[in-house]
Amino acid sequence: MSAIAPERAGVTTQAIEGSQPVRLAPNYWPFVVPALVVVGAVIVFPWAFTLWMSVNSWTLGQSRSFAGMENYLRLASDPRFWESLWHTLTYTFLSVVAPMFFGTVAALIFDARFPLRGLLRGLFVMPMMATPVAVALVWTMMFHPQLGVLNYLLSLVGIPAQEWIFNPNTVIPSLVAVETWQWTPLVMLIVLGGLASVPREPFESAEIDGANAWQQFRYLTLPMIAPFLMIAVIIRTIDALKSFDIIYAMTQGGPGTASETINIYLYNTAFSYYDMGYGSAMAVVFFIVIVALSFILLMLRQRSQWIDAEGK
């Protein structure tokens, strides 16, 4: 009978019948070091460097000096920063809610059987595959107050021409429309996956129990696809927070600063004004905002997971 040796990390034990177990020397360092180096270089260093820059006053081309919390204090009293934070939050909120709504409705429609479903679904997914700059180009033309097709369509139903992205009041909703157009299909695909995983039988029970279509949706479909909706919300939130390309290509944050999100302001600060220290402070604060939002979303996700629920 061979004794069972407690396993230790990195120590391989080979039990050979009739002999003592042979211990191989701990030799895991060659495996761990490359990973540590990569993680250090790619993740830890940029963050440490950003943090360090954010406590320095450093404009590219000029000398750097330690500034302590100065950049952060400047941020707190910078109305343009607060405005951009507000823009980011509204833009994100709308860019989550609208695609979630339309994507869920689209998924419910495409979940039913009808002729040409496969073809239509394929067409519906197309916007997702377009590159943001091309999308921006097309939509900028469509938004054109005089030549754009949108105002033409509005004129057909007697609605006066709008200025879309050229008006500070409508620029954010207009950008959100583009974002929604492009990312509704992603939400649809996720929700479709959720719907496909929903069992059929409970709906028969519900039908027998007297639930109408809305009640079946409200009490069965919705809770059963909630984990999928939550995943879509998380993906959308992260994407919308990070959103830069479409906004930059279409408005560069304008008119004025009406569509300037933190990303755009950060970009302008760091790469137009070369104010690296201030830009870094902004990045750090933005990061904290993202972490806080993610935390809230994760908590919500936990709650939406009836699959693991151990009772209320």
Added chain:
Amino acid sequence: MASVTINNVQKAFGNAKIIHDVSVDIADGEFVILVGPSGCGKSTLLRMIAGLETISAGKIAIGEHTVNNLRARDRNIAMVFQNYALYPHMTVADNMGFALRIKKADPADTASRVKRAASILGLEKLLDRYPRQLSGGQRQRVAMGRAIVRDPQVFLFDEPLSNLDAKLRVQMRGEIKALHQRLGTTTIYVTHDQIEAMTMADKIVVLHDGLVEQIGAPLDLYDRPANLFVAGFIGSPAMNFIHGHVEEGIFRSAGGLTLPLPEGIQPAEAAGRELVYGIRPEHIRATGQGLSGTVTLMEATGSEIFATVDCGGEVISCLFRERLALKQGEAVRIEIDRASAHLFDARTGQRI
């Protein structure tokens, strides 16, 4: 509460015809059991009554109203599904109370009804669990509970006890019967368990390949099966069938065995056709006279003895109530109770 009328109903899935032509009248308050072998269309018929399957032809009425075009949710019926079909994301209590909750019933009343159903079904301790945390039998009882908290016009049960252990099954059988006696709600119940059918039903409908073989009270079906199928299906162990014909007033099997004609059969009406002689194992006694044969198998359960006896090529199963000192390979003489024997036309299967 309501009667249910099933009139020349047919069902086809595409080209596959599942229910050919079924007519059953179910009186208000009656307890009707549908039995039949697996795949004969019992669940399909039940689902048509429920409104979960369309009716290809014919008519189903609940009470006065034809329900062919009425949605399931408007039929006010309660159903226990063969596969339970519980709501996976709701607790046991919420599963049972769902129908009342969406009707905006008083929550206190719902809770008390759920509690009462749970105590009948022995589910009190499981009310906060989710379906996936239950065993098959517990899920089945939750499905039952979901039906009995309601006050429907008709109860539909699709093999509701199939997953319970023997003891619980007997107990639940009693509970369902008591429930039916208390509420008096029309009940249609699918099973392929003989005993359930015999003990619970006011009326049994025997289905086979989408056709009704016979409708009748349990003992009617047992005593006077209309045809070979019903004779073989009702009763356990199954009836013995011996092929042969009538010659000079006695039944002669293909193997040369001779048997007395069943009581009440005139030799004239049986002569000249291919016949099947039917006798139930429990209607055979070992009296020391009659057919002689050899015991080929013998199983004693304590209360009775099941044996198969080889009588010159015909193997006949027998069920003896008395304790006999039988041994495998021993010679034995068995006597057939003529009053309980049947003759069937081998070609049509009909009883003579």
